[in-house]
Amino acid sequence: MFLAIGAQAGAADYYVDAEQGNDEYPGTQAVAGDGAGPWRTLARAAAASIQPGDRILLKCGAVWGEAAVLKLKGTAEAPITIAGYGDCENKRPLLRPMSSALQAESFRAESVGWSAPLALPPGMVFSPEAVLPRARYPAQGWLRLKSEGGIVRITPADLPVAAATLAGSDWIVRTNDYTVEARRLYGLGPQGEANIAKPFAFQPAGGAGYYLEGQPWMLGSSEGWAYDPAGKRLHVRHRPSETIGVNASSAALTLVQPEHVRIHGLAIRFVAGVGVDISGGRDVELHDLDVADVGVAFVRARDTDDIRVTKLAARRSQQDGITIFGGSGARVTESLIEDVGVSDNLRKSIAAIQVDSSNDAEVARNRIARAGYAAIMFGKNSVVEANVITQTCLKLADCGAIYTSGANKKYGHYASRVSGNLISDVPGDLSGALSKIALTAGIYLDDESRGIEVADNFVEKAQRGIFSKAAASIITGNTLYDNVYGVMLYRTGAHGEGGNATEVRANYIVSRPGQMPFLVSAEAHGRPVTLAGNQVRHMPDSQNSQVWRGSAKQAAPTIGNAGTVDLAFSLTNTTTIPLSRVCPLPKADCSRLRLPDGSMVDWLIELAPGEAVVLTAAKQP
Incomplete structure (x- = not known):
């Protein structure tokens, strides 16, 4: 099958073949002959003068062990395209940047594990089939910080090595319910006080969970790898039987100020940073990409207008999925995104799809499975529609599957819509945290958001089906099942009159034993929201809905009772x-x-x- 998109009249096609190409060729024909043929490297394509309407065509099935930085400017009438060519049935052009390839025979036995020479620290280490985890202590779970005299300390007795040995470890701390922070540890004081170069954004408290990463001694109990900067050696727990790859790239494919660019059908694997990184520009389409095993994000765009990500298949990112900062008109549609922020080498994770600082975004018809924190985080004038979201908030808590975020305090009136989404299983994870209850929500409208319509969604198995602090919003037509609270409205989200009033109507809630359909916690002044236009079915031993004004519990609200089941x-x-x-x-x-x-x-x-x-x-x- 020949994959490449049809060429523009008068434009040029440039072929790149990592196996049979030669950068001395002109690159204008797919098969070598008579002194002509495809280029070999992405660097050669990046150095070429690519004009509007031209296509850069990569050989399907070929593998490039290099990262590429491209500056491409097409026009609306003649966009520049990067795609595959040749026999593309079940094969794609593959970008797999590799800074080092360590042969199995280069490893020697150590007192713990095996090691090979490596001049520079790796960002990612992988076998041909999978990423190797970074060694950590403990291998699973968390240790707990101690607090004495207002100082948070590591207890040296909790560790199997001398305190002096810890210098150079990465210290991963669950600083609150909704984040973790990583700091390089430069040593411990005599009482276990940590020496770090940069303070935590959130000061951890006594009892907070932590673990350590990255030193060879950890391989005694942990799978994976560690790097010794003094000896310049990579250590692994088990003797390799095949080549071990090392990557330290910030991105596999970088687009700098692109305009009118189309990228279709590529595969990207094993990148310490970002799969596709875009800065500035406009009108960029990423279609049918297959991206797996990245450290930071599958796709990241900053200040790019009209970026479209369609039919992306992406899996296994240590931190985030698709992150789009700034710009307007972002579209993320019909994509499959799996296993974001759920690594045992836990890092701060925001969302599988993050468009909360991009206006006029559309996030629609995606499937998201297994996210450590939020699945979708959105901003102003946005549509979040017909997404299927399963198993989110798996590593953190105080979290929403679909979330406005409380971090951006100046967004004001959103004029956004969340509709027709299916959300199932939002458990939250309190391991390493201090809280006792995982505050999760299927749909979470946080501080300072307002003017959001939440309609016709299905939410099950969350601590709160819908949780709103958003004034002047509409919550209608939703089906909520097996949530501890079907709908929880808090303070600014519970106004029942005036310009800030929230409408809550035509929702259908089924509450299981111990669960409550509505919990409204309104401010002490003003009238709380009215709940009469909703339907509730109770199972035996479920709780009645409650409405509070400040600290005063109100009479039982009038709600359409559809009977006991x-x-x-x-x-x-x-x-x-x-x-x-x-x-x-x-x-x-x-x-x-x-x-x-x-x-x-x-x-x-x-x-x-x-x-x-x-x-x-x-x-x-």
Whole structure:
């Protein structure tokens, strides 16, 4: 199959083949012959004078062990394209920057593990198939800081080596519920006080969790690698049987001030930094890329207008997924993003898709699975629609699957919409934290946000289905099931009158035992939000909704009570294809089940991609 997009009339095609090419060739033909043929390196393509309408075509199945920095300026009528050519069936052009390749025979036995010479510190170490974790102590879980006399200390007795040996370790600390911070440790004082060059952004308290990374002695109990800068050697726990790759690149592909550029069909692997890094420019399309195993982000753009990321397949980023800072008109659609910020070498993670400082963004029809913190973080004039999100807030807490963030205090009126999303399983993780409750939410509208419509979403298995501090917002038509609190409105998000009033109507909530449909904590002045236009189904031992004004509990709110049920469960389709679902219960129970509108269930149930339904059975006499 020939993958490349059709050429523009009068424009040139430049071919690059990492195996059969030669940078002395003119690059204008795919097959070498008569002194002509493809280039070999991305550096040669970067040095060429690429004009509007030209295409840089990379050989499918070829592998480039170099990073590329490109400055490309097309026009709206004649964009510049980077794509693949040749036999591209199940093969892509692969960018896999490698600063060093260490042969298996170069490793020697050490008292702990094996080592090979390496002149510079690595950012990422990998085998042909997988990233190697960085050695850490303890290998799993956290140690706890001690606090004495107002000073937070490491307890030397908790460690298997002398305190002097710790210099050069990276110190990873759970400084609060929603972040971790990493600092280089330059030594310990006599009582365990840490010597670090830069203070923590959030001062850790006694009892906070921490672990250490990066020293060879840790390989006695931990998998992975460590680097010895004094001896300039890379240490690994197990004797390698094949070549070990090392990467220290800040990005595999960097675009500097690009204009009217299309990048299609590439694969990127094993990058310590970013897969595709874009600074400035406008009208950039990244389509059908396959990016895996990065340290910072799959895609990062700064001050780029009209960037479009479509049908990205991305997995395993230590920190974040797609991060777009500044600019306007960002579009992230129809992409699959998995395993973001869930590494055992934990670092601060923000979101699988972060567009909160980019105006007029659209995040739609994506599938996001397994994120350490938020799945989607959005900003003003944005649409977050029809995304399927499963298993978020897996490593941190005080977190939302879809989140406005409380970090940007000047956003004011968002005029944004969150609609038609399926969100399932937002547990939160308190390991290493001081809190006792994981404050998670399916949809989290934080401080200083306002004017947001939250409509027709399905949320299950969160501490709060929808949590809002956002004034002047609309929460309507949502289905909320198996959340500790279906909807929680707090302070500015609980106004019931005036220009800041929030509307809460036509939501459908099923509360299981111990759960509460609505919890409203309004300010002491003014009237709290009205809840009458919603429907609630209770299971036995669920709690009644509560409304508070300041510290005063109000009379029980009027809510549409759809009755008590003794059976409830959800069916979801998180795939990209329609599914038919049979009843998983005994026949007698199946005949009792009802849809949210009260009608009987007609088995089989057909669920479209991204569709979910809650089925209930009324309590029997």
